[in-house]
Amino acid sequence: MPSAKSASRASTNSTENVGISVNEKILRGCHRLYVPAEGDEETGLISIAKSVGISLLAPRKKITVMLMGNHSAGKSSFINWYVEEHIQRTGVAIETQGFTVVTSGKKRESLLGNASFHLFPHLKPLQEIEGVPEYVTTEISTSKQKKFNLVMFVDTPGLVDGDMLYPFNVNKSIEFLGGLCDLVFVFFDPIGQALCKRTLNIVEHLNDQYSDRIRFFLSKADTAGTESDRQRVLMQITQELCKRPGLNKCGFDMPTIFVPSLVDKQPRCENQIDKVCKEIDRTINQTIQHTLNKLEQDCTEVNNKIEVILEEDRTQGNANLRASIISFFLFMLTLMTGFFLSMSYIRLDFLKIQETEPFITPIESFWKDLPKNQEFRTRTTLGVMLLVLMIATKLFSRKKPTLSRKERRMLQEKNTYVATQVKPLKAKLYTEYLKQSISDHDL
Numbered sequence: 089m090p091s092a093k094s095a096s097r098a099s100t101n102s103t104e105n106v107g108i109s110v111n112e113k114i115l116r117g118c119h120r121l122y123v124p125a126e127g128d129e130e131t132g133l134i135s136i137a138k139s140v141g142i143s144l145l146a147p148r149k150k151i152t153v154m155l156m157g158n159h160s161a162g163k164s165s166f167i168n169w170y171v172e173e174h175i176q177r178t179g180v181a182i183e184t185q186g187f188t189v190v191t192s193g194k195k196r197e198s199l200l201g202n203a204s205f206h207l208f209p210h211l212k213p214l215q216e217i218e219g220v221p222e223y224v225t226t227e228i229s230t231s232k233q234k235k236f237n238l239v240m241f242v243d244t245p246g247l248v249d250g251d252m253l254y255p256f257n258v259n260k261s262i263e264f265l266g267g268l269c270d271l272v273f274v275f276f277d278p279i280g281q282a283l284c285k286r287t288l289n290i291v292e293h294l295n296d297q298y299s300d301r302i303r304f305f306l307s308k309a310d311t312a313g314t315e316s317d318r319q320r321v322l323m324q325i326t327q328e329l330c331k332r333p334g335l336n337k338c339g340f341d342m343p344t345i346f347v348p349s350l351v352d353k354q355p356r357c358e359n360q361i362d363k364v365c366k367e368i369d370r371t372i373n374q375t376i377q378h379t380l381n382k383l384e385q386d387c388t389e390v391n392n393k394i395e396v397i398l399e400e401d402r403t404q405g406n407a408n409l410r411a412s413i414i415s416f417f418l419f420m421l422t423l424m425t426g427f428f429l430s431m432s433y434i435r436l437d438f439l440k441i442q443e444t445e446p447f448i449t450p451i452e453s454f455w456k457d458l459p460k461n462q463e464f465r466t467r468t469t470l471g472v473m474l475l476v477l478m479i480a481t482k483l484f485s486r487k488k489p490t491l492s493r494k495e496r497r498m499l500q501e502k503n504t505y506v507a508t509q510v511k512p513l514k515a516k517l518y519t520e521y522l523k524q525s526i527s528d529h530d531l
Contacts, residue, residue, distance in 0.1 A: 110524055111376055112237050114517045115149045118379050121510055122146040133386060133510060136502050140393045144386055147379040150191070150240045151371050154265055156291075157275035158284040159246025162307035162347065166275070166364070167241050169347045172233040176243055185254075186223025187214075187261065190241040193228035200225060210268060217264075219256030234365060238372050242269065247287045259290055266294040270371050272302045273364070276342075278312040278321040292332045303367055304329075309344035309357050318344065318357055376521055383514045387506050394503040401491045408487040415484035422477040429470040431455060432463065 108116075123146045124132045137144045155163040164176030167190055175190055189204060189211075201221040205212050214220045223245075229236070244262055245254065266272050274291055295302055306325070312318040322342060343360035431448075432455045458466060491499070 109235075109237065110520055111235075111372060112149075114376055114521050115147070115238065115379065117513070117517050118147050118383055119149050121383065121513060131505065133383075133390065133506070136506065137386065137390050137393075139502070140390065140397060140499070142390060142393055147382065148375075150238050151270040151368070151375050152240045152242060152268060153271045153273060153368060153371075154242040154244060154262075154269040155273045155275060156244045156262055156287070157247065157307070158277055158287055159248055161246070161275035161277040163243055163246075163273075163275055165347045166273075166307070166345075166361075167243060169349060169361075170234055170239075170241075170365075171229055171231045171236055173229050173231050175227045175229055185245050186225065187220070187245070187265070188243040189224075189226040190243065191226065191228055192231060192237050194230065195228070196230055197228040198225060199228070211265075213264060214261060217257055217261055220261055223256060235368060235372060239368060247284050247290070259286070259293075262290050263293055266298055266301070269301060270375060271367065272298065274302060274304050275307040276304065276325050277308055278306060278318070279308065288328065288332065291329075303364075304342045305364065306342050306344045308346055309359070310346040312344075312357070315357065380514060380518050380521065384511070387511050387514065390506050391503055394499050394506075397491075398496065398499060398503075401496065404488050405490050408490065411484050411487060415481055418477055418481040418484060422474065422481055425470060425474045425477055429467065429474060432467055 122133045122144065130136075134144050134146060155166065157163055167176050168174050171190065176188060189208065199207065201224045204224050204226040205215060205221070207226060211224070214224060242265055244265070245258055247258070272294060274287070291302065306312070306318075306322060309318060312321050322344075326342065343363045344357055345361040345364060346357075346359055348359060348361070428451060431451050455463075
């Protein structure tokens, strides 16, 4: 591994990391260990793993949060509040008819379907669902508020029952996205169609596979009327959810939230919107820990695989050497047997010189003294023996492929690089993460 390039990349990274949070720095650092800067791809963990037959995926630099619920449930309003920028249109009408990815970037920009799929390759399977590509957009914001740099929101179409026709299979699309997200926020509107069957059907299906990702919230809680009205709405929603076998679970929690900036008068209920932010923060921390742990596992897997390949190559090299030695002796025995047999047919007087006569004379004497009735049997036996020796020589001369010296050296360099460069960087990133909550003397 070229150490000069690694040192240059480390210097560049330290410059880029100025002004960003520790968590963001850690996630970026982990991602660069898998996918380094352009021109230095061979030092990436994905490239090294691929060279030894292991398929790895680069960790994401952000968590993904999908918001779903009936129309006018406050999904877009929440995103605007979290980002502190008016990105998504809001209103009583069904404003969000497609999927909108809201993420942070260098400048404010809006991307259409093809550009969105190019930016997020993991969303490309959505293109296979008829009608979806035309309804996928991306909104890029420069906001630095809260933990937006580490979050990517996916705003989904408002769900309604009845004769509402969607230009694509909305259930299948949302269920697919639910499998890609780290969190799925389900917003229930107390004055809208909170018990929309379409919403409950999708939630139940998602809960079968990703129950640990789903969180329920009673949005627009300030519009629910008095405390008794709000409790009645919560009970109705809870009862409806519990009717579904997959959603009937203990410890059911549904915080009441509303966007503070949309309230003109003193609210009559507690706003638990901070719980939403804490849930996002907790998921970010879990993602960082999981990413660091996965990085260590991947490094160990790559090191072990390289060690296995090198050991198998050494074993195969020794086997090839033994086969070569056996093949050589069989070849010599084949030559001697063929020479012995040929002297029963032709005389080799021209080979009788002082050096060879002690070897040729006994063979001539053998064939001369051999009874005539034994010659055919002896020649047949020697011929079969010669054929067997030739076949055996051919079989033992076959060698299985082994690594060249250059290939062995490259594998050893990669193994050393992962062990002495990547793993220590992972340990350093873990220490930086822990320093946020633990005293230095405890590390």
